[in-house]
Amino acid sequence: MELSPLQRSVLDKYETLSKSLHNLDETIKNLRENSSSESPEQVLRQLREIEVKIALVGTLFKGSVYSLVLQRQVIQNSRTYGDR
Template identity: 70%
Template sequence: MDDLSHLQKSVLEKYTHLAKSLHSLDNTIKQLNANKHEESPEQVLQQLREIEVKIALAGTLFKGSVYSLVLQKNGLQK
């Protein structure tokens, strides 16, 4: 991994973080599905709202990272 540029390493780190977040989300959804008979619909909705906020945050961070990388690349080419 030493032959990668700083930008490439940064992108890979962002993808790693995103993958970990998606795995965490998958585990949470599996947990919700397994406990669907133990919790009230209101509790499930609350948990889904929390997941929705986390997904939105991850998406925003990812878009910001991509935008930043595009700006950096365009700045380097000028």
């Protein structure tokens, strides 16, 4: 049976998701095995620090994309109104 491009794309996304979840599972297992000397509170504190850093990077990325979109709109508007 031949798959449509959309079906192939969906299956590829599921494959990527499956690999990511498998990697996450392995990472969690490793954390559990290697963090026996650390208290759960210490692990949670470290995870919270990582979460804050990821959120900051995400915010900076969104801001950069928004800035680029606005710059392109300004350039496009100046070309449109400049031609008149």
